Amino acid sequence: MIPVKSYAALSKTDSLAPFGFERRAVGEKDVLIDIMYCGVCHSDIHMARSEWGPSLYPIVPGHEIVGRVSEIGAGVTKFKVGDLAGVGVFVDSCRKCDCCKSDLEQYCDEGMTGTYNGYERDGVTPTFGGYSSKIVMDEHYTLHIPFTSQLEAVAPLLCAGITTWSPLKFAGVGKGHKVAVMGLGGLGHMAVKFAASFGAEVTMLSTSASKEVDAKKLGAQHFILATDEAAMKKAACSFDFILNTVAAPHDMNAYLNLLKLNGTMLLVGIPPEDNRINAAKLISKRRSILGSMIGGIKETQEMLDYCAEHNIVSDVEVIAMKDINAAYDRVLKSDVKYRFVIDMATL
Amino acid sequence: MIPVKSYAALSKTDSLAPFGFERRAVGEKDVLIDIMYCGVCHSDIHMARSEWGPSLYPIVPGHEIVGRVSEIGAGVTKFKVGDLAGVGVFVDSCRKCDCCKSDLEQYCDEGMTGTYNGYERDGVTPTFGGYSSKIVMDEHYTLHIPFTSQLEAVAPLLCAGITTWSPLKFAGVGKGHKVAVMGLGGLGHMAVKFAASFGAEVTMLSTSASKEVDAKKLGAQHFILATDEAAMKKAACSFDFILNTVAAPHDMNAYLNLLKLNGTMLLVGIPPEDNRINAAKLISKRRSILGSMIGGIKETQEMLDYCAEHNIVSDVEVIAMKDINAAYDRVLKSDVKYRFVIDMATL
Numbered sequence: 001m002i003p004v005k006s007y008a009a010l011s012k013t014d015s016l017a018p019f020g021f022e023r024r025a026v027g028e029k030d031v032l033i034d035i036m037y038c039g040v041c042h043s044d045i046h047m048a049r050s051e052w053g054p055s056l057y058p059i060v061p062g063h064e065i066v067g068r069v070s071e072i073g074a075g076v077t078k079f080k081v082g083d084l085a086g087v088g089v090f091v092d093s094c095r096k097c098d099c100c101k102s103d104l105e106q107y108c109d110e111g112m113t114g115t116y117n118g119y120e121r122d123g124v125t126p127t128f129g130g131y132s133s134k135i136v137m138d139e140h141y142t143l144h145i146p147f148t149s150q151l152e153a154v155a156p157l158l159c160a161g162i163t164t165w166s167p168l169k170f171a172g173v174g175k176g177h178k179v180a181v182m183g184l185g186g187l188g189h190m191a192v193k194f195a196a197s198f199g200a201e202v203t204m205l206s207t208s209a210s211k212e213v214d215a216k217k218l219g220a221q222h223f224i225l226a227t228d229e230a231a232m233k234k235a236a237c238s239f240d241f242i243l244n245t246v247a248a249p250h251d252m253n254a255y256l257n258l259l260k261l262n263g264t265m266l267l268v269g270i271p272p273e274d275n276r277i278n279a280a281k282l283i284s285k286r287r288s289i290l291g292s293m294i295g296g297i298k299e300t301q302e303m304l305d306y307c308a309e310h311n312i313v314s315d316v317e318v319i320a321m322k323d324i325n326a327a328y329d330r331v332l333k334s335d336v337k338y339r340f341v342i343d344m345a346t347l
Numbered sequence: 348m349i350p351v352k353s354y355a356a357l358s359k360t361d362s363l364a365p366f367g368f369e370r371r372a373v374g375e376k377d378v379l380i381d382i383m384y385c386g387v388c389h390s391d392i393h394m395a396r397s398e399w400g401p402s403l404y405p406i407v408p409g410h411e412i413v414g415r416v417s418e419i420g421a422g423v424t425k426f427k428v429g430d431l432a433g434v435g436v437f438v439d440s441c442r443k444c445d446c447c448k449s450d451l452e453q454y455c456d457e458g459m460t461g462t463y464n465g466y467e468r469d470g471v472t473p474t475f476g477g478y479s480s481k482i483v484m485d486e487h488y489t490l491h492i493p494f495t496s497q498l499e500a501v502a503p504l505l506c507a508g509i510t511t512w513s514p515l516k517f518a519g520v521g522k523g524h525k526v527a528v529m530g531l532g533g534l535g536h537m538a539v540k541f542a543a544s545f546g547a548e549v550t551m552l553s554t555s556a557s558k559e560v561d562a563k564k565l566g567a568q569h570f571i572l573a574t575d576e577a578a579m580k581k582a583a584c585s586f587d588f589i590l591n592t593v594a595a596p597h598d599m600n601a602y603l604n605l606l607k608l609n610g611t612m613l614l615v616g617i618p619p620e621d622n623r624i625n626a627a628k629l630i631s632k633r634r635s636i637l638g639s640m641i642g643g644i645k646e647t648q649e650m651l652d653y654c655a656e657h658n659i660v661s662d663v664e665v666i667a668m669k670d671i672n673a674a675y676d677r678v679l680k681s682d683v684k685y686r687f688v689i690d691m692a693t694l
Contacts, residue, residue: 099608107608107632109584170633237456253621261446261454264635267626274600276621282614282638285454286517289636291629 001025002032005347006132007321008058012050015325016131018347019058023136024125030136031079032071033087038130039064039156039316040340041186042247045328047117051272055117062130063089063115064158064341066151070134078139084151086143086304087135088158089294091115091127103298105141131324133347143301146308153313156186156339157304159294160314164191164243165303167266167292168198175199177240181220182255184211186314187245187268189338192218193312195243203239205255214337218315232258237285245269256281256289265289314339320346348372349379352694353479354668355405359397362672363478366405370483371472377483378426379418380434385477386411386503386663387687388533389594392675394464398619402464409477410436410462411505411688413498423486431492433651435505436641438462438474438488450645452488478671480694490648493655500660503533503686504651506641507661511538511590512650514613514639515545522546524587528567529602531558533661534592534615536685539565540659542590550586552602561684565662579605584632592616603628603636612636661686667693
């Protein structure tokens with residue numbers, strides 16, 4: 001067994017605090033990763049606080065992990081000691097279902113194994129995430145990190161990056177498309193970068209006028225203030241795609257109205273309550289809403305390779321581990337551009 | 348001007364009653380149709396009673412019309428006197444926008460001209476529907492009826508038929524697909540017939556156990572009682588497509604759960620209030636919801652030709668014009684298999 005240091009919540013009401021425990025020993029197909037950086041995803045907060053149903057305590061959050069391989073099992077072929085390695089939202093899946101066999105492990109029929117707040121496939125061993133000094137990973141579920149610098153800014157690609165990349169790719173977004181992005185946070189800022197990189201004409205839709213300058217720096221060509229009724233009316237029926245990253249309650253009908261004939265809303269945000277949808281908004285222009293969840297291992301690697309080639313990383317604010325609780329408070333106030341990343345050397 | 352007899356409501360609270368007025372004279376590209384049959388669509392009731400916003404009174408409902416051409420304008424090339432002819436949900440559109448130019452007149456940028464409860468393109472002349480002895484139609488918006496008998500059962504194809512045909516075709520439904528149909532009414536019974544005819548394996552989803560026998564007669568191979576929680580759970584993730592014809596409030600999430608990875612709900616029903624959609628239901632299996640509205644003139648003709656070739660018609664109950672108010676009451680109780688059609692000889 002491998003002793004590790006972590007930051008964890010020990011109950012629903014605890015703040016995160018230092019915590020020591022053991023990781024499983026490195027198995028035949030496992031790699032041991034010394035964690036260098038871990039992004040702070042909004043879902044870390046939800047799960048640390050049991051806001052998505054009861055969590056398993058102690059909980060060690062973190063699923064945007066970049067580190068270096070320090071030990072490998074006898075059967076490992078994909079990594080060698082010293083390689084950079086990444087971990088995203090899941091660490092295992094059934095490996096037998098059609099989804100797993102077609103590189104869509106995130107949709108595994110039996111359910112993927114979450115990087116934290118879940119159980120290993122044995123159903124009893126809890127999984128622990130990246131707010132930690134080390135993680136033991138099956139090599140199949142581990143990503144190569146084809147970067148030599150900016151590793152702190154690479155970490156959020158493992159969740160915020162792939163979550164927006166996958167629906168844009170699945171929908172075939174590219175040159176000639178008008179794409180709007182709803183929400184300029186961790187996911188939204190990656191959506192703008194990707195859609196612009198794919199050649200689309202990108203518009204940021206935001207309820208904060210203050211986001212315009214930044215959205216344009218990130219690659220958006222246009223900005224629409226979603227509270228400006230005249231502007232929203234003028235933009236009716238004008239987008240091929242809207243990528244909806246908003247996890248707060250919002251009037252989806254007002255945005256559906258902006259889609260062209262055959263336009264699609266790509267949905268990746270999960271608000272705390274159901275969205276209300278006026279059927280006529282979809283029917284009147286043959287519009288659709290398509291959900292998408294992170295991405296498979298193969299697709300995540302493709303994204304990382306593309307990002308390295310095109311020099312695309314996240315915009316991040318690096319923090320020390322001890323500042324995590326303050327960072328959580330700031331995330332809840334949307335006071336971050338656009339992702340906090342923990343420097344694990346500070347643990 | 349052409350004097351006609353009609354059944355109309357003169358105000359929101361009036362029942363339908365005999366009404367005499369004049370139709371526009373037959374123009375150069377117009378045909379005059381002596382109406383033989385007109386289907387009774389649920390939307391007739393909504394609009395007769397101003398349930399979809401204020402209607403224009405007097406209102407002559409009816410947009411599932413079959414009749415015979417009795418006069419043609421000098422420039423008409425598509426019809427000759429004596430031809431059978433059909434009219435669906437719209438009678439005109441702008442003819443200039445991309446939708447109109449690509450045979451998708453129903454999605455016209457300027458809005459289609461409804462067969463009734465609307466205005467001609469001049470913006471002032473009201474349109475009147477099929478509960479009438481005659482209708483004057485531009486030939487472009489008039490369908491050929493390639494049947495020689497069962498004309499009463501052909502009439503509902505003009506709305507109930509094309510409304511379900513179009514999304515099934517757009518989605519590419521066919522052999523190898525598992526398709527569920529929600530709601531066994533005027534639309535649902537056509538959806539079952541079409542999906543079965545296209546080679547799909549069809550399941551009827553209904554909240555009434557009494558629908559099972561009929562659904563199977565219409566071509567469904569399976570039946571699931573939607574109130575049976577165990578059966579619904581067992582059917583999770585099993586359908587490629589669900590055609591949702593339900594216009595009453597319903598728990599859409601329970602049905603979305605039945606879609607496979609990449610499965611699509613084809614939405615044609617408009618409930619009186621917004622549907623509530625749990626984003627996670629879409630995201631967790633990359634599911635989508637696609638709206639669809641009737642069909643264009645070209646596609647409607649293709650459907651009629653296919654129906655004639657494959658002997659597909661609606662199941663109807665023919666009524667006399669004087670019984671229309673009783674028929675409305677029965678439609679509201681779902682007491683019809685599956686469409687009332689008015690025999691206009693009784694007017």
